[in-house]
Amino acid sequence: xxxxxxxxxxxxxxxxxxxxxxxxxxxxxxxxxxxxxxxxxxxxxxxxxxxxxxxxxxxxxxxxxxxxxxxxxxxxxxxxxxxxxxxxxxxxxxxxxxxxxxxxxxxxxxxxxxxxxxxxxxxxxxxxxxxxxxxxxxxxxxxxxxxxxxxxxxxxxxxxxxxxxxxxxxxxxxxxxxxxxxxxxxxxxxxxxxxxxxxxxxxxxxxxxxxxxxxxxxxxxxxxxxxxxxxxx
Amino acid sequence: xxxxxxxxxxxxxxxxxxxxxxxxxxxxxxxxxxxxxxxxxxxxxxxxxxxxxxxxxxxxxxxxxxxxxxxxxxxxxxxxxxxxxxxxxxxxxxxxxxxxxxxxxxxxxxxxxxxxxxxxxxxxxxxxxxxxxxxxxxxxxxxxxxxxxxxxxxxxxxxxxxxxxxxxxxxxxxxxxxxxxxxxxxxxxxxxxxxxxxxxxxxxxxxxxxxxxxxxxxxxxxxxxxxxxxxxxxxxxxxxxxxxxxxxxxxxxxxxxxxxxxxxxxxxxxxxxxxxxxxxxxxxxxxxxxxxxxxxxxxxxxxxxxxxxxxxxxxxxxxxxxxxxxxxxxxxxxxxxxxxxxxxxxxxxxxxxxxxxxxx
Numbered sequence: 276x277x278x279x280x281x282x283x284x285x286x287x288x289x290x291x292x293x294x295x296x297x298x299x300x301x302x303x304x305x306x307x308x309x310x311x312x313x314x315x316x317x318x319x320x321x322x323x324x325x326x327x328x329x330x331x332x333x334x335x336x337x338x339x340x341x342x343x344x345x346x347x348x349x350x351x352x353x354x355x356x357x358x359x360x361x362x363x364x365x366x367x368x369x370x371x372x373x374x375x376x377x378x379x380x381x382x383x384x385x386x387x388x389x390x391x392x393x394x395x396x397x398x399x400x401x402x403x404x405x406x407x408x409x410x411x412x413x414x415x416x417x418x419x420x421x422x423x424x425x426x427x428x429x430x431x432x433x434x435x436x437x438x439x440x441x442x443x444x445x446x447x448x449x450x451x452x453x454x455x456x457x458x459x460x461x462x463x464x465x466x467x468x469x470x471x472x473x474x475x476x477x478x479x480x481x482x483x484x485x486x487x488x489x490x491x492x493x494x495x496x497x498x499x500x501x502x503x504x505x506x507x508x
Numbered sequence: 509x510x511x512x513x514x515x516x517x518x519x520x521x522x523x524x525x526x527x528x529x530x531x532x533x534x535x536x537x538x539x540x541x542x543x544x545x546x547x548x549x550x551x552x553x554x555x556x557x558x559x560x561x562x563x564x565x566x567x568x569x570x571x572x573x574x575x576x577x578x579x580x581x582x583x584x585x586x587x588x589x590x591x592x593x594x595x596x597x598x599x600x601x602x603x604x605x606x607x608x609x610x611x612x613x614x615x616x617x618x619x620x621x622x623x624x625x626x627x628x629x630x631x632x633x634x635x636x637x638x639x640x641x642x643x644x645x646x647x648x649x650x651x652x653x654x655x656x657x658x659x660x661x662x663x664x665x666x667x668x669x670x671x672x673x674x675x676x677x678x679x680x681x682x683x684x685x686x687x688x689x690x691x692x693x694x695x696x697x698x699x700x701x702x703x704x705x706x707x708x709x710x711x712x713x714x715x716x717x718x719x720x721x722x723x724x725x726x727x728x729x730x731x732x733x734x735x736x737x738x739x740x741x742x743x744x745x746x747x748x749x750x751x752x753x754x755x756x757x758x759x760x761x762x763x764x765x766x767x768x769x770x771x772x773x774x775x776x777x778x779x780x781x782x783x784x785x786x787x788x789x790x791x792x793x794x795x796x797x798x799x800x801x802x803x804x805x806x807x808x809x810x811x812x813x814x815x816x817x818x819x820x821x822x823x824x825x826x827x828x829x830x831x832x833x834x835x836x837x838x839x840x841x842x843x844x845x846x847x848x849x850x851x852x853x854x855x856x857x858x859x860x861x862x863x864x865x866x867x868x
Contacts, residue, residue: 409577412542412650413591413640414567427581501581501624 299471307475310462314479317458320376320448321487324383325441332388333433336395337421346396353389361386361447365454374455382454383447387440394436398429431502434495438488445484459483511548514699514710518647519678523695525685526728531705532684536650539682540569552648567591570641570649570679574656576633578625578640584610585621588640595644609639612677614669631662638670642677652684667693688729692717692736700725714740734853738817743810743833746852748842751776751832754788758798763788772843774803776832782839784809784832809834810844820849 292299332353339345364382372378402425410420426433449460462476496503512535516522524532537543539550541562550557557565578587585606592602607617613635625633634654641649655663655670671694674681685691691698692713700708700716702724709721717733717740720726729736752766754775767775774787777800785802792801808822808831823831823846830845 403575403577403580405573405575405577406579407577408542409571409573410579410590412540412566412571412573412577414563414565414594415590416563419594424579424581428579430581499581501626504624504627 296469297471298474302471303475310459310475310479313457313459313462313476314483316456317445317448317451317460317480318483318487320379320383320451320456320458321441321444321483323376324380324444324448325387325437327380328384328387328440329391329437331384332390332392333395335388336392336399339392340396340399340425341417349392350389353392356385357389359385361450362453365450369454376456378454379448379451379456379458383444383451386447387444390440390443391433391436394432394439395429398432398436399425401432402428427499430499431495434491434499438491441487441491442484445480445487449480512701512705512707513548514707516680516682516697518680520696521674521681521683521694523683523685523691523698524701525688525691525695525698526701526708527703528686530701530703532686532701533652535701535705536652536682536684539648539650540566540571542566567594567644568646568648570643570646570651572637572641572649572651572654574653576637576654576657578633578636580625583622583624584615584628584636587625587636588643590640591643605643609642610636612642612673613639615639630658631666634658634666635669638673642679647680649679649681650684651681653686654683655690656685670694689736692729692740700728735817737853738820738849739815741816741852742812743814743816743819743844744812746816746844746848748833748844748848749830751840751843753778753782753840754798755780756798756800760793760796760798763793763798771845771847772830776840776843777802778840782837784834784840807831812836812841816849816852819844820846 292302335345335349335353339349361382364385365378368378368381372381406424406428407420410424415423448458449463451458452461452464459476459480463473466472512531514522524535526532534543538545539552539557541557541560545558579590582590585603588606588609589602592605597605606621610617610620615632615635620628620632620636625636628636634657637654641651655666658666667690683691683694685694695713697710697712698716699710702708708728709716709725711721714737716725717729717737720729720733726733749771750769752763752770752772752775754763754766754777756777763775767773774789775793775798777785777788777792777798779785784807785800786807787803788798789801789803792799808826808828810819810822810831810833812833812835814822819831823829823844829847830843832840833842833844835841
């Protein structure tokens with residue numbers, strides 16, 4: 276009964292294209308509105324999860340960079356979080372945090388920690404030894420060296436990590452509706468047999484991933500101008 | 509590193525040289541506390557480095573290393589401005605200083621200041637490294653093989669340029685190298701170190717070459733140390749023979765008298781403005797007056813600023829015992845002979861200039 280009602284909400288079955296579950300441009304044009312809110316919800320879940328995940332794992336990486344013994348435990352814990360299937364995480368969290376954005380975000384954040392942590396750490400570790408030596412030799416304190424030299428030089432790797440994390444999260448967030456957080460996934464699964472619906476909702480997820488990836492790339496180019504210069508004459 | 513003790517006079521280049529693993533870099537890095545000393549002390553201007561906070565101490569000491577260590581993410585100006593920025597200089601003051609330093613190291617400020625290190629050649633990077641080390645005009649500079657990663661031709665040029673610069677800026681410099689030739693060229697004083705941080709000899713280059721303290725030093729400076737001494741001196745540093753100068757039309761008797769007075773066997777024919785034309789042959793002295801009959805056409809002409817080693821090489825190439833020396837106007841001012849060169853090698857070392865004064 277509920278399912279029937281939902282299907283009726285999506286489309287009425289009198290028309291041929293729609294009743295054949297085909298790809299119907301007219302229907303898409305008429306019904307595009309219904310995808311707008313889920314699209315922005317999806318974008319919100321992705322950006323919030325990556326931002327929170329970045330905050331946590333960037334801090335962890337900075338701490339572990341100076342205290343090397345922390346690298347293994349942090350990698351193991353975030354590795355476990357990375358391997359737990361998101362759907363399982365949603366259902367495990369439901370009794371504790373209830374349905375809604377919080378539950379979805381916790382699971383998504385847990386998933387990106389490892390990716391960003393490893394990239395930040397790799398970026399910091401790749402800073403040339405002589406650059407650090409020169410910095411220290413000129414009188415930069417450890418903190419100045421970190422923020423003025425090491426972090427800027429790690430930016431290409433850090434941004435690469437952000438891009439992977441973001442693209443992955445757009446995909447994973449299609450499952451967020453299991454936690455009651457909506458998003459494009461909810462639209463896809465609302466009528467998974469109807470090609471027009473799946474194409475539009477799925478396509479929007481791809482567009483979202485591409486747009487976010489492009490934005491991060493633009494930011495990266497703006498803040499790492501030295502990586503694009505032409506080598507010496 | 510064990511009981512290394514040396515004093516570096518202000519305004520001089522002290523070169524720490526020795527085989528790898530001798531502790532020369534370690535010794536240098538102790539000065540700005542990149543490595544902390546466990547015993548003994550290092551005094552700068554009479555005060556101990558141990559009483560200073562390392563970061564503050566380092567900002568007062570210029571620091572240049574082999575791989576240069578320019579910050580790849582900062583422009584040339586940003587690199588040079590590092591320490592002034594830490595010290596809170598104003599923007600205008602920093603910008604003016606950057607331009608001044610770039611000119612000092614022979615780089616065009618407008619061309620260079622906005623470039624990233626990746627856009628510079630090896631030699632330019634090295635110059636920027638030196639400019640950065642000089643940013644706050646520190647009285648003391650530490651340089652660890654600063655010319656190490658540069659090809660031999662550019663290296664020679666940068667060394668000469670740096671010595672010229674040093675004549676202007678008169679910094680106290682602790683300079684680390686493994687290359688004895690570079691040490692001899694750059695150093696006012698050279699500390700030769702042996703494995704284990706033991707100091708073998710600390711002396712000006714000429715003294716080191718003249719009287720090595722032990723077999724290790726003799727071996728390290730090389731079997732050709734006499735020839736290396738010749739590289740430390742210029743023609744103007746030795747006593748030249750007086751040349752028997754004659755001009756066309758001069759009475760032959762006078763010419764013969766001048767020649768008899770001289771260590772040189774032939775009179776030297778010069779033109780009206782005193783420039784050498786060549787050695788006069790016997791046939792030029794047959795008549796009443798001197799006529800232009802030369803022994804040979806091509807003659808080595810040496811200059812006062814030539815290094816003795818090059819002068820010797822020129823003489824040997826011409827199979828000549830001696831050659832005329834001209835001053836900056838091209839006028840003959842004496843004769844340099846192989847005999848003089850041999851004699852100069854016996855000169856006591858304190859009379860031999862060195863370092864910035866001697867090298868090109």
